[in-house]
Structures are given as C-alpha cells and as structure tokens.
Amino acid sequence: MSIFRHLIFSAIGILFTLFLGSGCKSVPVLVESNPVGAKVTSSGKDIGTTPVNVEVSSMFSKTLDLLAEGYLNESLTVDASSAPEVRVELVRQMPLALNTDPEGALVFSEDGRVMGTTPYDFFHLEGELPLVLKMKGYMDEEIVVGPANSPELNVELVPVSPGNLFAVLSRNLSDGRLTISRVYSSPTIVESGGNADALVRVTEIMGYRVIDSFSLFPGGDGIALSLIDISNPFENPSASSSIWSAGVDGTGGLVRRTETGYFDLQPTYSPEGDFLFFASNRAGGSSIFRIASTGRGGSTLMTSQSGRDNFPDVEPSGERIFYSSYLRGLKEPQIWSQPLPNGPPSQLRTGFRPRVSPDGKSLLFTRYNTSTESNKIWKMRTDGSEVTELASTGASNDMYPSWSPDGGEIVFASDRGANLEKEPTRLDIWIMNADGSNVRQLTTNSSRDDQPVFSPDGDAIYFRSNRGLAWNIWRLSL
Known part of the structure; x- marks a missing residue:
C-alpha cells in the first residue's frame, strides 16, 4: 500500500513539474506612475521605484502597493494580461x-x-x-x-452684529420661522465713489434689529419702516416685526404704528399719505392689510389670495393696488392688480415687487431670468402688456427698481461691477433713464445698499444699507 501511494505522489509531482515547465512562466510588466519615483512593494517586499519591471507569473496575479510622499497610497493587482505596462495616476x-x-x-x-x-x-x-x-x-x-x-x-471670523444679519422669513409667514443668513457689512461708512459728501444717515437703529423695508411719506417729511426684532441671534433665533414711523430727517424718534405679535412687513403709503398698506400674517399666511397712517382704528384685510401676498404698491389715483403673490403650485411669484377697496384681483405677469409709474400707466418689477440665472428689471403696462426687459447686462443682478417723480428715470440696486467672489452679497445704487439707457453708478461701498427711492422733489435718493455694521436708512443728495 505504501509503495502504491509513493508511486501516485511521484506521478503527481512529475505531472506538476511538467505543467509548470510547459505553462507557468513569468511575464515582465512595466509599472509606471505619475509622478515617477513611487516606491513599489508586494507583500511587504521592496520591488523598486517607478518606472520598474515586475515579474508576474502567467498563472497567478500579484498585488502591488505604490507609495509616494505627498500622495495617496495606491494598490493595484497585475497579472499576465496586464503586460506590457500599466500606468498609475497618483492623487496628490x-x-x-x-x-x-x-x-x-x-x-x-x-x-x-x-x-x-x-x-x-x-x-x-x-x-x-x-x-x-x-x-x-x-x-x-x-x-x-x-x-x-x-x-x-x-x-x-466676523463677529455677529446687526449689520451682518439678513433676516429671511419662511415662505409661509404663519409658521413664524426665521432664517438668518450672513451678509457682509463693512465697518466703514465711507463712500469709495465721488458722492461721499452727499451721503447722510437718516436713522439710528440700535440693537439686533433689521430694517425689512421702508416707504417715504408723499409729502417728503416722514418715513415708515418695518423693523424685525431678532431675539437670541446666536442660537435658535426668533423674531417679530412691526411698522414704525419717524421724521425723514431722523428727528422725533421711532413711533410704533402696528402692535407686536405679528410679522408686519413692506409698508407703503397711499398717494395722500392717509393710509399704510403692508403685508402681514395676522390673518394666517400672508395677506395685504391697510391701516391709518397714524396706526389708529385697527387694520383692514385687503387681499385673500391662497398664497403669500406681499410688496404692495398703490397707483397715484388711489383706485388700485398692485402686489406680488406666491401661489401654491407655482414656482415663481405672480403680479396682481386689484381695485380698491375690495374688487376682484387680476393676474398680470410672472414677477415680484411691482412699482407703479407716476402717471399710473406702467409698472416696474423684478423677474428671475433663467438664461442668465440672475434677477432682472422689467417694465410693462398696468394691464400686463408691452413687457420689456431693461438694461440687462449678463449675469448681474438688478433689482429694487423705483421711479423718479417725473417718470423719466429709474433708480435700482445692482451687483454689477462688484467682485462677487469676495463680495457675494454686495449691492450698490445705480440709476438709468426710463428706457434703460444711460446707466450710471451712484454709491460704491462693499456693504449692501438696496431698496432705493426718490424723494418727492427728486433732489435726493433714500436707500437701505448695512454699512457701519447696522441696518439704517441713508439719503444721497443729487
């Protein structure tokens, strides 16, 4: 039995030797790397540095490790099919x-x-x-x-200051949520352009307050503004907002016109100055309300859309209001017209923040341009016809347009000319003719200047800015 077993093992050994001799040969594989000079090892044994020839059995594969200082270690498996060479791009x-x-x-x-x-x-x-x-x-x-x-x-790191906070309320105002986003606020109020001597700060807002928006009294001697009071700005911020008024020269202090507990935003005076229209969540969601400019007598609901109504403006005759609304199911806001006091609303065009011309015949508004992926200023008739884009310049964001008293010029905010990589939230005040020609820059500061409006006599422009680490209203004499 032992002789028989010996004969079997001998036969197997002879066959295996013949098999190896006839078919199991080593094949050279050139291993290269970029960059060159990577150390190549296999099972812990050094093989050399790239480029290097590695002998690989025709029957078995071999795992190689490539090591180079400043680069990720790479492992690869080579076999006879890898011949004549493999190249490895090392990741730095x-x-x-x-x-x-x-x-x-x-x-x-x-x-x-x-x-x-x-x-x-x-x-x-x-x-x-x-x-x-x-x-x-x-x-x-x-x-x-x-x-x-x-x-x-x-x-x-930039310390939290009122001017760094950009309060964005949730799409549905009724849930009372607030998003605090970061905007750059320059500690300096100095103008880099040529209008430094013509610039005056009108308000002196203290504490963690953000001016949401404002409106000039038609007579030019007063201002209404919505103030967002931010509580606990460092963690879990919450907020409420009310409508306030003040003298346009900054005198008289702030006088509250609406009660607390709601989000009252975007006030605008009626043509005679006897009423204030504003957006609020006091009826749930967001609707347009009206109060006496003194704040007395309570509020009156003016719109009841199923979406979010905001940015009201009243035509010079006082017979209609225009506003934008985010309707459920639509991705973009729509502009609406509605006879006062409570006529049926009419949908006009896609866009937001409509502003009526002094003659009551045209509207300025902002609309997102999908081809340039930026906001642009548009003009149309108050019935929604004759839509025209104004002064488009590629990817720049142009917004917050407002008419001059005679309707011949338009003032607006834009990031054109800004270095958006270093100043992604910067806006400056610009002006152009009503047809979009003769565009020129009025303010130059690394902060955010926006929401410009002309004074009733056309001699000055008022705007919101966070320069000086706080949100305030500024006046630029023309």
Missing part, C-alpha cells in the same frame, strides 16, 4: 494649516461632520473642499479649500 494630498482669528472655531465638512477645531492641520486632496467654520458669537464662515490655499489658510 496637500498639507494645510487652517487658522482662525479667534482660535477655537469648529470645522465642519460639507455633510455636517465635525472635523476638528482651529488651529487645524490636515491633508486634503487635489480639487476643492467646501468647509464651514462655526463659533458662537461669530457668523458662520463658508470656505472652499483648494490648491491655492496650501500650506496655510488664515480666516478672520
């Missing part, structure tokens, strides 16, 4: 020292994972890496790390 990982002033900011990845606390040293791959820096008492800072940032990136 770059060191970065991320510092903040002050130190101690949490570093979050794009998916919300906490990566560490500044100062934070790490490696990142080629390409762009979005990060968010968070620290109590400071605005969240969104940064994108790329090759240009290595080996060190220093970020100065």
